[in-house]
Amino acid sequence: xxxxxxxxxxxxxxxxxxxxxxxxxxxxxxxxxxxxxxxxxxxxxxxxxxxxxxxxxxxxxxxxxxxxxxxxxxxxxxxxxxxxxxxxxxxxxxxxxxxxxxxxxxxxxxxxxxxxxxxxxxxxxxxxxxxxxxxxxxxxxxxxxxxxxxxxxxxxxxxxxxxxxxxxxxxxxxxxxxxxxxxxxxxxxxxxxxxxxxxxxxxxxxxxxxxxxxxxxxxxxxxxxxxxxxxxxxxxxxxxxxxxxxxxxxxxxxxxxxxxxxxxxxxxxxxxxxxxxxxxxxxxxxxxxxxxxxxxxxxxxxxxxxxxxxxxxxxxx
Amino acid sequence: xxxxxxxxxxxxxxxxxxxxxxxxxxxxxxxxxxxxxxxxxxxxxxxxxxxxxxxxxxxxxxxxxxxxxxxxxxxxxxxxxxxxxxxxxxxxxxxxxxxxxxxxxxxxxxxxxxxxxxxxxxxxxxxxxxxxxxxxxxxxxxxxxxxxxxxxxxxxxxxxxxxxxxxxxxxxxxxxxxxxxxxxxxxxxxxxxxxxxxxxxxxxxxxxxxxxxxxxxxxxxxxxxxxxxxxxxxxxxxxxxxxxxxxxxxxxxxxxxxxxxxxxxxxxxxxxxxxxxxxxxxxxxxxxxxxxxxxxxxxxxxxxxxxxxxxxxxxxxxxxxxxxxxxxxxxxxxxxxxxxxxxxxxxxxxxxxxxxxxxxxxxxxxxxxxxxxxxxxxxxxxxxxxxxxxxxxxxxxxxxxxxxxxxxxxxxxxxxxxxxxxxxxxxxxxxxxxxxxxxxxx
Numbered sequence: 197x198x199x200x201x202x203x204x205x206x207x208x209x210x211x212x213x214x215x216x217x218x219x220x221x222x223x224x225x226x227x228x229x230x231x232x233x234x235x236x237x238x239x240x241x242x243x244x245x246x247x248x249x250x251x252x253x254x255x256x257x258x259x260x261x262x263x264x265x266x267x268x269x270x271x272x273x274x275x276x277x278x279x280x281x282x283x284x285x286x287x288x289x290x291x292x293x294x295x296x297x298x299x300x301x302x303x304x305x306x307x308x309x310x311x312x313x314x315x316x317x318x319x320x321x322x323x324x325x326x327x328x329x330x331x332x333x334x335x336x337x338x339x340x341x342x343x344x345x346x347x348x349x350x351x352x353x354x355x356x357x358x359x360x361x362x363x364x365x366x367x368x369x370x371x372x373x374x375x376x377x378x379x380x381x382x383x384x385x386x387x388x389x390x391x392x393x394x395x396x397x398x399x400x401x402x403x404x405x406x407x408x409x410x411x412x413x414x415x416x417x418x419x420x421x422x423x424x425x426x427x428x429x430x431x432x433x434x435x436x437x438x439x440x441x442x443x444x445x446x447x448x449x450x451x452x453x454x455x456x457x458x459x460x461x462x463x464x465x466x467x468x469x470x471x472x473x474x475x476x477x478x479x480x481x482x483x484x485x486x487x488x489x490x491x492x493x494x495x496x497x498x499x500x501x502x503x504x505x506x507x508x509x510x511x512x513x
Numbered sequence: 514x515x516x517x518x519x520x521x522x523x524x525x526x527x528x529x530x531x532x533x534x535x536x537x538x539x540x541x542x543x544x545x546x547x548x549x550x551x552x553x554x555x556x557x558x559x560x561x562x563x564x565x566x567x568x569x570x571x572x573x574x575x576x577x578x579x580x581x582x583x584x585x586x587x588x589x590x591x592x593x594x595x596x597x598x599x600x601x602x603x604x605x606x607x608x609x610x611x612x613x614x615x616x617x618x619x620x621x622x623x624x625x626x627x628x629x630x631x632x633x634x635x636x637x638x639x640x641x642x643x644x645x646x647x648x649x650x651x652x653x654x655x656x657x658x659x660x661x662x663x664x665x666x667x668x669x670x671x672x673x674x675x676x677x678x679x680x681x682x683x684x685x686x687x688x689x690x691x692x693x694x695x696x697x698x699x700x701x702x703x704x705x706x707x708x709x710x711x712x713x714x715x716x717x718x719x720x721x722x723x724x725x726x727x728x729x730x731x732x733x734x735x736x737x738x739x740x741x742x743x744x745x746x747x748x749x750x751x752x753x754x755x756x757x758x759x760x761x762x763x764x765x766x767x768x769x770x771x772x773x774x775x776x777x778x779x780x781x782x783x784x785x786x787x788x789x790x791x792x793x794x795x796x797x798x799x800x801x802x803x804x805x806x807x808x809x810x811x812x813x814x815x816x817x818x819x820x821x822x823x824x825x826x827x828x829x830x831x832x833x834x835x836x837x838x839x840x841x842x843x844x845x846x847x848x849x850x851x852x853x854x855x856x857x858x859x860x861x862x863x864x865x866x867x868x869x870x871x872x873x874x875x876x877x878x879x880x881x882x883x884x885x886x887x888x889x890x891x892x893x894x895x896x897x898x899x900x901x902x903x904x905x906x907x908x909x910x911x912x913x914x915x916x917x918x919x920x921x922x923x924x925x926x927x928x929x930x931x932x933x934x935x936x937x938x939x940x941x942x943x944x945x946x947x948x949x950x951x952x953x954x955x
Contacts, residue, residue: 262625262908263735263950340770347771349780370926455769457713458922462915475597476911477945478626480604 256484273485305389339451396430625908635841664863666787666824667896711767712921715914723821788864788893
């Protein structure tokens with residue numbers, strides 16, 4: 197590792213290059229240039245992330261009633277949120293959802309990424325595009341497609357089951373709904389996660405394959421013992437994304453509501469609950485508080501995962 | 514850098530914070546940036562939100578007749594999505610339209626947050642007598658006027674003549690007959706339901722309650738009487754519970770593909786519909802063309818002629834407008850000018866609110882092969898004149914509908930009965946109203 201100069205490193209060296217502009221002459225003007233390039237991002241970040249957060253934090257400590265107006269209530273909304281069974285039931289549901297869905301989705305993504313990376317697949321680009329395509333379908337459209345496929349009387353799945361004389365499960369019933377949504381989400385995001393892992397795999401030097409082969413490792417052993425550990429950080433990233441995405445689930449259940457309102461209650465997921473509170477119950481303040489509590493839950497789960505994986509990494513060394 | 518960027522991507526991917534309070538504020542900022550009115554010299558530009566198809570035609574007509582006023586038309590979504598945007602803009606204090614399409618049932622909701630201008634100040638009451646009486650009652654409170662009626666949905670039946678003939682059913686004139694025929698159909702073929710009771714459609718169920726004489730909400734200002742489970746409502750609840758228990762009536766959500774297929778393929782012998790239903794149905798159940806007919810809504814007492822309304826819209830003027838006079842002129846003209854109103858009826862298929870149009874033989878004698886050449890408008894025009902007076906909406910109707918859907922959803926799961934659903938709904942709405950600061954009487 198010490199002798200080898202990676203392309204990236206050599207790149208930086210070149211840019212610092214032969215010192216025909218001595219450092220001290222760069223002056224204030226040039227030192228400011230990076231910030232100039234950062235400015236567009238910073239402005240948007242400030243306007244669309246920081247300010248709204250501050251605004252939401254502000255309104256979360258008030259209570260606005262339809263009659264009687266606005267009053268400062270301190271942490272009342274947060275206290276209410278912490279004891280709100282509807283909210284925590286939604287969180288619990290999403291945790292159950294994530295425990296099953298995330299490993300399946302990421303497992304498939306990793307498998308596809310390894311297969312594509314192994315170079316043994318014909319029409320690799322076509323497959324890569326194919327896996328990724330569902331992610332390009334707007335989730336609203338996706339939910340409509342699946343809503344049709346799941347249809348309990350005229351949906352193709354039901355019809356096929358009836359044709360074969362199987363009892364067709366009602367995929368939109370209370371019992372199956374979570375699995376049905378998990379299926380949609382998996383279909384949507386496996387390709388997305390696959391691309392992240394695939395990109396990481398592609399950046400691994402080809403010599404590793406050769407070295408492994410020389411040492412007599414089979415393809416699956418190279419994948420399991422060399423490649424997967426080396427793209428650990430990419431996998432880690434997809435897990436964090438998935439934890440966040442799961443706890444923030446909104447679009448899919450929101451669309452399923454149109455076809456299964458008896459199952460998708462307005463507090464089915466925490467985000468759906470926050471949305472209902474704000475836009476149908478007009479409890480903007482409480483909704484803001486709920487959102488912050490949800491944010492805290494996301495932080496807790498993400499952090500717990502980081503701790504766990506760090507510990508596992510230490511142990512494995 | 515790489516991680517930073519993909520993190521950003523990942524967050525938007527699942528709509529990170531989009532629906533949380535932060536996103537809400539973001540949307541607010543967006544809304545105010547996007548909809549600033551342009552100020553020409555001497556020219557007034559009004560922003561108009563509506564989801565009526567092809568309404569640009571009527572707007573052009575208006576602009577031609579009013580050279581000083583330009584209309585900036587925005588389709589901000591149908592129903593709830595539009596209301597969400599409207600509430601956000603109202604909360605921001607700018608960016609709301611000048612004139613907006615609002616359904617009847619949401620007028621008190623927006624009135625409650627002082628969103629609507631009292632346009633009687635601009636002379637809107639002058640046209641009162643030209644509109645169907647009860648529609649004016651829906652848009653006004655005493656002498657104050659909050660919107661101009663645009664279209665209505667007086668209720669009626671759309672039934673499958675082929676199925677009625679096949680099973681020897683008689684078109685029911687009373688709800689008793691309706692139940693008898695439903696059971697008869699169930700005995701003949703349990704796979705065909707008399708109709709569907711959609712658990713997700715508060716507007717539909719409210720229409721049935723309205724017809725039976727239920728009056729869930731009364732009041733003005735911050736005083737509110739709530740009687741969601743009054744005796745009329747309980748009568749309706751018991752009635753449908755029985756039909757659902759026997760299996761004669763299905764309980765599936767409406768307005769989705771599965772449901773359209775059900776209507777198209779004859780899973781339901783009839784649809785309890787409204788005046789906008791005939792045109793709508795002919796668009797979503799094309800294969801069943803020619804098999805449908807229209808009939809009046811069944812009555813609770815033989816010989817009565819009482820109907821109710823389901824759906825329909827108004828044009829309201831937003832209180833924040835800089836041009837209340839011009840905005841009122843537009844709202845009135847759009848729905849009251851004979852040319853414009855006729856165009857709305859003929860080309861956008863809105864069921865008219867003007868007495869003169871409802872009585873015109875050209876409108877009444879229209880036929881459609883989808884209904885076997887029946888003069889469908891006649892059925893619903895009759896119904897329009899029989900809509901029961903004095904029905905009031907709550908000042909938080911979206912909350913009521915959401916909770917109604919929750920409760921009826923549990924009925925369709927079989928976990929509670931319809932009367933329990935209404936009792937629960939009563940409790941929840943009373944609690945909500947009290948929390949919101951209303952003085953509640955039960």
